[in-house]
Amino acid sequence: MLDAYGPSAIAPEKPMNPMEASVLLECWLTADQSEDNWNAILKRYEGWKVKDSQARFLGTLGYYPKEGSFFSGLDERLYRFLCPTRCRPEDFPNLTREQYVAHARNLNGKIFHSLVHFLSVKTPNPNNFIRYRVFEWGDTIAPTFELIPDVFLEYLHLVINPMKDIFNNPREYSEFSLEAAQELKCIFMSESTPELVRINVNELLGYLGSGN
Numbered sequence: 001m002l003d004a005y006g007p008s009a010i011a012p013e014k015p016m017n018p019m020e021a022s023v024l025l026e027c028w029l030t031a032d033q034s035e036d037n038w039n040a041i042l043k044r045y046e047g048w049k050v051k052d053s054q055a056r057f058l059g060t061l062g063y064y065p066k067e068g069s070f071f072s073g074l075d076e077r078l079y080r081f082l083c084p085t086r087c088r089p090e091d092f093p094n095l096t097r098e099q100y101v102a103h104a105r106n107l108n109g110k111i112f113h114s115l116v117h118f119l120s121v122k123t124p125n126p127n128n129f130i131r132y133r134v135f136e137w138g139d140t141i142a143p144t145f146e147l148i149p150d151v152f153l154e155y156l157h158l159v160i161n162p163m164k165d166i167f168n169n170p171r172e173y174s175e176f177s178l179e180a181a182q183e184l185k186c187i188f189m190s191e192s193t194p195e196l197v198r199i200n201v202n203e204l205l206g207y208l209g210s211g212n
Helices: 022-029 035-043 047-058 075-082 097-120 129-139 141-147 149-155 157-168 175-189 195-205
Strands: none
Touching: 022 035, 022 047, 022 075, 047 075, 075 129, 097 129, 097 141, 097 157, 097 175, 129 141, 129 175, 141 149, 141 195, 149 157, 149 195, 157 175, 157 195, 175 195
16 A cells, blocks of 8 residues: 555656647647637537647656746646636545545545645745645545545655744744645644644644744
8 A cells, every 4th residue: 555655656647748638739739829729729629639638748747857947837727718727526426535635636646745845945946836726636635535544644844844843933834835735734733633743743833823
């Protein structure tokens, strides 16, 4: 079960070439960047082609440079337009409970590596759309813990340690780091987070509920 969070699981997959993804390519490079035009582009493609664009876009996540944008400053907009931004059961009504839990566990591991890296860098790239996937990752905590509780708790410190350093030294980190850490704090304090996870977070962080 350790491979769920081991190096082979949390390391990003080799990115697919976004230039091959038609929906992504057209929305990214079109001269008309209006919402209406993006919607018109999307309508020209079948479902599987949209999913292909999603996969190609998300495949860039673990390869963001230290600065600059992969998509000419459209990183956040493309993410919100092409991809699911949450991972709750109601967001996947066609999945059975078992399928949803398996999907959430898989997504948890895929986001985990990039999220830890973002938190660990004092001046992360603000164009990196991992910034907007914190709550999506939070949605996967309970189902992942349901499947692999011991593994989840074993690797929890990799998220908590940089959070703790951000809260202890906020002036050394960017506003984006602090925002992500505060969002994670809200998630970990939520009643939807399994009690044992909250207990472990408080033990690791020490002052999660103190208002920092």
